[in-house]
Amino acid sequence: MRRKIPYILLAISILLILAGIWLGELPRIIKNATTLCLDCIGIG
Amino acid sequence: MLITTSRKIVQVISATLTNSYIGSLFTGTIYQGPLKGFCVPALNCYACPLAVSACPIGSIQHFVAHGAYHITLYAVGIITLVGAAVGRMACGWVCPFGLLQDLLFKVPSRKLTLPRAFSYGKYLALVLLVFIIPLIYKQTWFCKLCPAGGIEGGLPMLALDPTLRDLIGTMFTVKMLTVILFIVSAILVKRAFCRTACPLGALFSFFNRVSLFRISVDQDACIECDKCRQACPTDIKIYENPDDADCIRCLECKPACPVNAISYGLRNAALTQQKETFENA
Structure with a gap:
C-alpha cells in the first residue's frame, strides 16, 4: 500500500488541476497575477 | 561537486x-x-x-x-x-x-x-x-x-x-x-x-514522507560523522530521518558522505534496495 501512495497522490493532483480548470479558476488566477498586487509591494 | x-x-x-x-x-x-x-x-x-x-x-x-x-x-x-x-x-x-x-x-x-x-x-x-x-x-x-x-x-x-x-x-x-x-x-x-x-x-x-522520489540512509554503514549536516543547506541530520520535513532534497549530502551511506531514487527502487539489504544482513 505504501508504494502506491505517491501514485494515488499524483492521480489526485491531476484531478485537482483539471477540476480547477473546469471550475474556471484559471482566468481568475491570471487576472489576479496580472493585476499589480499592492499588498505584495507593501502599499496595500 | x-x-x-x-x-x-x-x-x-x-x-x-x-x-x-x-x-x-x-x-x-x-x-x-x-x-x-x-x-x-x-x-x-x-x-x-x-x-x-x-x-x-x-x-x-x-x-x-x-x-x-x-x-x-x-x-x-x-x-x-x-x-x-x-x-x-x-x-x-x-x-x-x-x-x-x-x-x-x-x-x-x-x-x-x-x-x-x-x-x-x-x-x-x-x-x-x-x-x-x-x-x-x-x-x-x-x-x-x-x-x-x-x-x-x-x-x-x-x-x-x-x-x-x-x-x-x-x-x-x-x-x-x-x-x-x-x-x-x-x-x-x-x-x-x-x-x-x-x-x-x-x-x-508534508510530501517528503510519501513522495515518489526519496532519500535513504544505510544505517549500518553510517558513522554519524555529521559531514552530511555540514553540507546540508538546511542543517539537518539526514541519518536521523531521511524524510525530515526540512529536507529540501538538494542531494548535497550524498557526495559529502565519506562512507557512501546515502542513496536516492524512486520510492519503489529505494524500498527494494532497503529490503535486499535487510535480507542480506
Missing part, C-alpha cells in the same frame, strides 16, 4: 526563466500574458516586474479571501503534483528565493544554529497567514508581510514607477523590516526563511 554545480545551474536557470520579462524595464508594468496562469512551484512574487508566472501562495490566499469556495483546486493540484513526485525538491532546486538565501549565507560572518522548535513557525505562517486570517479579514496577509514581495516586487516597482512612491505608508515600513530581518537571518542561519516562515515549504514538507 557535480551535484553542487548542477544544482546551482538549475537554480540560476529556474530563477531566470521565471523572471524573464525584460519588457517591464522599458514599460514599468508587470507581465500581462497567459503564462501568468501557471503557478510556479516556488516562492516567486507575481508583483515582480520580471515575473512571468503566478505565486502559488498568493493565488491560494486570493481564493481563500475572495473565492466562491475559499480554495483553489488548481494551485493546490500543482503543489500536490510536485510534492507527490519529488517532495520538497522544488525548494532546493527551483525556488529563486532559496537561491538568494544560499547566496546570502556565503557572506562571511559568524554563523548560528537554529533551534529545532523554530521549524514549526512555517506551519503557523501557513495556517494563520495563508488560511485563517485571509478567510476572516478578506485580505492576503502573508503577501503583506512576505519578504519575497518586498525584494522582488516592492523595491523594483517603486524604482520603475514613481507614482507608487506617493502611496508609501506604515505597511511599507513593516514590509522593509521583514526584508531586513530576512537578509540578516539568511546571512547568519542556513535557509532561515525556508525553515521557519515559508508556507510553501510547509505545504511541500
Whole structure:
C-alpha cells in the first residue's frame, strides 16, 4: 500500500488541476497575477 | 561537486526563466500574458516586474479571501503534483528565493544554529497567514508581510514607477523590516526563511514522507560523522530521518558522505534496495 501512495497522490493532483480548470479558476488566477498586487509591494 | 554545480545551474536557470520579462524595464508594468496562469512551484512574487508566472501562495490566499469556495483546486493540484513526485525538491532546486538565501549565507560572518522548535513557525505562517486570517479579514496577509514581495516586487516597482512612491505608508515600513530581518537571518542561519516562515515549504514538507522520489540512509554503514549536516543547506541530520520535513532534497549530502551511506531514487527502487539489504544482513 505504501508504494502506491505517491501514485494515488499524483492521480489526485491531476484531478485537482483539471477540476480547477473546469471550475474556471484559471482566468481568475491570471487576472489576479496580472493585476499589480499592492499588498505584495507593501502599499496595500 | 557535480551535484553542487548542477544544482546551482538549475537554480540560476529556474530563477531566470521565471523572471524573464525584460519588457517591464522599458514599460514599468508587470507581465500581462497567459503564462501568468501557471503557478510556479516556488516562492516567486507575481508583483515582480520580471515575473512571468503566478505565486502559488498568493493565488491560494486570493481564493481563500475572495473565492466562491475559499480554495483553489488548481494551485493546490500543482503543489500536490510536485510534492507527490519529488517532495520538497522544488525548494532546493527551483525556488529563486532559496537561491538568494544560499547566496546570502556565503557572506562571511559568524554563523548560528537554529533551534529545532523554530521549524514549526512555517506551519503557523501557513495556517494563520495563508488560511485563517485571509478567510476572516478578506485580505492576503502573508503577501503583506512576505519578504519575497518586498525584494522582488516592492523595491523594483517603486524604482520603475514613481507614482507608487506617493502611496508609501506604515505597511511599507513593516514590509522593509521583514526584508531586513530576512537578509540578516539568511546571512547568519542556513535557509532561515525556508525553515521557519515559508508556507510553501510547509505545504511541500508534508510530501517528503510519501513522495515518489526519496532519500535513504544505510544505517549500518553510517558513522554519524555529521559531514552530511555540514553540507546540508538546511542543517539537518539526514541519518536521523531521511524524510525530515526540512529536507529540501538538494542531494548535497550524498557526495559529502565519506562512507557512501546515502542513496536516492524512486520510492519503489529505494524500498527494494532497503529490503535486499535487510535480507542480506
